Structures are given as C-alpha cells and as structure tokens.
Amino acid sequence: MSRTIAGVLAVLLVVGGVAGVALSPAAGQAATHESTVNCSFPITVTDANGANVTVSERPERVVTLAPSASQVVWELGAQDSVVGMPVNQYTSYLNGSSEKTNVVTDNGQPQIETIIGLEPDLVLAPNIISSDAVEQLRDAGVTVYRFESASSIGDVVEKTRLTGRLLGTYETATDVSARTQAAVEAYRNATTGAERPTVYYAMGGGFTAGPQTFIGDVIDAAGADNVASAANISTYDTISTEVVVEENPxxxxxxxxxxxxSDPALSNTTAIQENQTVRVDANFISQPGPRVTQPLRTLATAFHPEAAADVTADPSTVSAPVCAADAMEPTTTESASATTTDSSAETTEMTTDSTTESTTAETVTLETNQTMDQATEQTTTATGPGFGIVAALIALVGAGTVTRRQ
Structure with missing residues (x-):
C-alpha cells in the first residue's frame, strides 16, 4: 500500500472527542407519528442485495460486521444480544465490546467460520461486506441483513429505525432517532441565515469528502460550504492543492x-493564517451512527459559536412511523425512513458511556471499515441507510484496510 493511501486511511480512522446538544424538556416524549410499520415478528424486509430477509422472532444472538452497526446496536441498548462484532480500536469506545468475539480479519472482512460457529439469529452486514461473504453465510443457514450505504445523516435516522425493527427494539429506536434528527434540525435552523464559512475536510493523502457523503452532510448541517464542490467532487476523491488555495477555505x-x-502552498489560506482548524472524533465522523451529533456540535460551535451556543433540540417535533401489529405487510427500509437531511445525534450525547480517543495510523484499518462500509456501499448501490463511508475512495484504493473502519 502506498504511503498516500495509508495516510488517507489513517486519517479516516483517527479519533477525537466532543460533547452534545441540549434536549428540551420534551425530550422524553414520544415523537409525532404519521404512519405505521410492522414491528411484530416475523418481520420481512428487503436488503441492499434485493433479498427478502425474514427474522422469525426477536434475535437473541446478534453479530455485527462493522463498527457503525455496533454503535447503533449499543445506542438501542441491545448490546447484550451481541455475541460477535469487530473488536478493535474502532469499537473500543463501546462498553463491553472487548468481551465480545471478534468476527473480522485485520482487513475488516468477516471470518465466516467464526460467525457460523456463533450460531447467530441475525447478522447485520454493512454494504462494504462482499456479496460473496453474505451468500456464504446465507448458504450456511445464517440470516443476514445487508444494509445500503449511508450518504446523509437522514440515512442514519432511517437505519436506526430499521435496526430497531430487526432487533425488536423499535420503540427505543424511534426515541434515539428522534433525538438525533431533532439535534440535526436544531443546528441547521440555528445557522440558517448566517454567513456560511468555506471548509476543507482534509482526509490525508490529498483526499477529501464531497457534499454527497455522510461527512459532507455533517459539514452542511454545521452551517458551512464544502470547497470540494469547486473541484466537482461529490463523493470521495483527491483534490488539488491549487483548487484548495484558490478557494481559500x-x-x-x-x-x-x-x-x-503542511503543504507550504496552504500557508496563506485564511484557515492557516487565522489558525482556524478543528478536529473531530474520527470514529463518530466516519461511522454513520447516532453519535454523529458530537462532531456536528464541534463543527457548528467552531463555525458559528454564538448561534450554536444555545441550541436546544425538541424530539417531540419529529415525525416517525409507529408500530402497528396489524400492518398488512412488512415493509422495506423505506417504511422506517425519515427526511434525508434530518438525522442522528442526540442519543450520542445522552449515552456516551465512553468517548475514548483511540486511533491514528492503526485506526486506519478499523475506521476504514466504517468508511469503507459507506464507500463500498456507495459504489455497489445507489444510496440509502447503511454502515460505511468512502465509496469513491474504495473504488480508488480497493477493499482491504479501508473496510475495517466502517
């Protein structure tokens, strides 16, 4: 692997830390419901492969194949059902994760025999996991749901609700996703009308994240404009120093x-001259999950300190489908969807048992998992709720290490 690619992966996997947004007194109230969805078992949903996946009863033994999927399960309070997951620096912030069985290789790919041996009732697979691996598990009689990519925070909200349905924790999922969505909407609203600064997201090795990515959506929600647009970068790609200098972030x-x-050519940009650089938690910015509110808060506070200071989120204003035992037919992920731009967050701040900083170069492998989740998901499918980040990057770099992060 070239140093450039290694650098990119390392950047994708690094970890930082942040706080959260304040919930209004109505936080404990249920979200407003507009439609119904089937939450009773058996549940049948269509996954990213177009397969109809049926979960006969509430799963007692669950395997997650990516850090982001694990994060969602922890936020839903279903971690006790997890018997296998990626056990590495990308999941070390999840309490009790070290006690689980590791089910992925150093490259973030599933260890098929280990997974089968755990006799899981359900496997949650990010799109970064190859179709071949998914089929191997299914051929062995394992129930696998393969998620689509998450290219926006709204996709995280949808994914959270869907995961709740699959695990039998839908009520909790609606609360978690409502707090997330409300927090994101609150930050968007707080910065509406304010002058939007320009931002360069430096992933390392010259790579950046475009506006049509999970990371890009976080930047937008924080009230800033992504300079990647000037280079016609929509997902993940390299951006020339000349463009960055011209855009003067x-x-x-x-x-x-x-x-x-450290490129000398960037020394005269406003960001460097004014020492306007900001770090975000690498796991939370690259793992599409409810804890995305932490890096969102960090960025919004940096870009708009006054507007973001008193942000209050009201989960009771969020609409979400409600369980209906008499639902005619189990629906696909679209039933449990929310507005694409609204999304995940507050839950993070409410339940961050651990915000351990664990990363850097090593993180490259695991966070790449999460990042690759989305990456692969974005290259193999269109868009949708999933567990990964770097599509174009995957296409450029290839599976391998990148897969670990997601």
Whole structure:
C-alpha cells in the first residue's frame, strides 16, 4: 500500500472527542407519528442485495460486521444480544465490546467460520461486506441483513429505525432517532441565515469528502460550504492543492490525530493564517451512527459559536412511523425512513458511556471499515441507510484496510 493511501486511511480512522446538544424538556416524549410499520415478528424486509430477509422472532444472538452497526446496536441498548462484532480500536469506545468475539480479519472482512460457529439469529452486514461473504453465510443457514450505504445523516435516522425493527427494539429506536434528527434540525435552523464559512475536510493523502457523503452532510448541517464542490467532487476523491488555495477555505477540518495539512502552498489560506482548524472524533465522523451529533456540535460551535451556543433540540417535533401489529405487510427500509437531511445525534450525547480517543495510523484499518462500509456501499448501490463511508475512495484504493473502519 502506498504511503498516500495509508495516510488517507489513517486519517479516516483517527479519533477525537466532543460533547452534545441540549434536549428540551420534551425530550422524553414520544415523537409525532404519521404512519405505521410492522414491528411484530416475523418481520420481512428487503436488503441492499434485493433479498427478502425474514427474522422469525426477536434475535437473541446478534453479530455485527462493522463498527457503525455496533454503535447503533449499543445506542438501542441491545448490546447484550451481541455475541460477535469487530473488536478493535474502532469499537473500543463501546462498553463491553472487548468481551465480545471478534468476527473480522485485520482487513475488516468477516471470518465466516467464526460467525457460523456463533450460531447467530441475525447478522447485520454493512454494504462494504462482499456479496460473496453474505451468500456464504446465507448458504450456511445464517440470516443476514445487508444494509445500503449511508450518504446523509437522514440515512442514519432511517437505519436506526430499521435496526430497531430487526432487533425488536423499535420503540427505543424511534426515541434515539428522534433525538438525533431533532439535534440535526436544531443546528441547521440555528445557522440558517448566517454567513456560511468555506471548509476543507482534509482526509490525508490529498483526499477529501464531497457534499454527497455522510461527512459532507455533517459539514452542511454545521452551517458551512464544502470547497470540494469547486473541484466537482461529490463523493470521495483527491483534490488539488491549487483548487484548495484558490478557494481559500476559512476552516480546515481533520479527524482524530491526523496532522494539519503542511503543504507550504496552504500557508496563506485564511484557515492557516487565522489558525482556524478543528478536529473531530474520527470514529463518530466516519461511522454513520447516532453519535454523529458530537462532531456536528464541534463543527457548528467552531463555525458559528454564538448561534450554536444555545441550541436546544425538541424530539417531540419529529415525525416517525409507529408500530402497528396489524400492518398488512412488512415493509422495506423505506417504511422506517425519515427526511434525508434530518438525522442522528442526540442519543450520542445522552449515552456516551465512553468517548475514548483511540486511533491514528492503526485506526486506519478499523475506521476504514466504517468508511469503507459507506464507500463500498456507495459504489455497489445507489444510496440509502447503511454502515460505511468512502465509496469513491474504495473504488480508488480497493477493499482491504479501508473496510475495517466502517
């Protein structure tokens, strides 16, 4: 692997840390419901492969194949049902994760025999997991749900609700997703009308995240404009130093312990001149999950300190489908969807048992998992709720290490 790619992966996997947004007194109230969805078992849903996946009864033994999927399960309070998951620096912030059985290789790919041996009732697979691996598990009689990619925070909200249905924790999922969505909407509203600074998200190795990515949506929700647009980058790709210099970003964002870009050509940009650089938690910015509110808060506070200071989220204003035992037919992920731009967050701040900073170069492998989840998901499917981040990057770099992060 070239140093450039290694650098990119390292940046993707690094970890930092942040706080959360305040919930209004109505936080404990249920969200407003507009439609119904089937939450009783058996449940049948269509996954990213177009397969109709049936979960006969509430799963007691669950395997997650990516850190982001694990994060969602923890936020739903279903961690006791997890018997296998990626056990590494990308999941070390989840209490009790070290006690689970590791089910992925150093490259983040599933260990088929280990997974089968755990006799899981359900396996939650990110799109970064190959179709071949999914089929191997299914051929062995294992029930696998393969998620689509998450290219927006709204996709995280949808994924959270869907996961809740699959695990039999839908009521909790609606509460978690409502807090997330309400927090994101609150930050968007707080920065509406304010002058939007320009931002360069430096992933390392010249790579950046475009506006049509999970990371790009976080930047947008924080009230800033992504300079990647000037280079016609929509997902993940390299951006030339010349374009960055020409766009003269007001801020440079990096994750975890990644170094601030040191290219002399950037020394005269506003971001460097004014020392306007900000770090976000690498796991939470690269793992599409409810804890996304932490990096969102960090960025919004940096870009709009006054507007973000008193942000209050009201989960009771969020609409979500409600369980209906008499639902005519189990629906696909679209039933449990919310507005694409609204999304995940507050839950993070409410339940961050551990926000351990664990990353850097090593993180590259695991966080790449999460990042690759989305990456692969974005390259193999269109868009939708999933567990990964770097599509174009995957296409450019290939599966391998990148897969670990998601």
């Amino acid at each position: 007001d801020w440079i964002v990096v994750s975890g312990q990644s170094p601030i870009p």
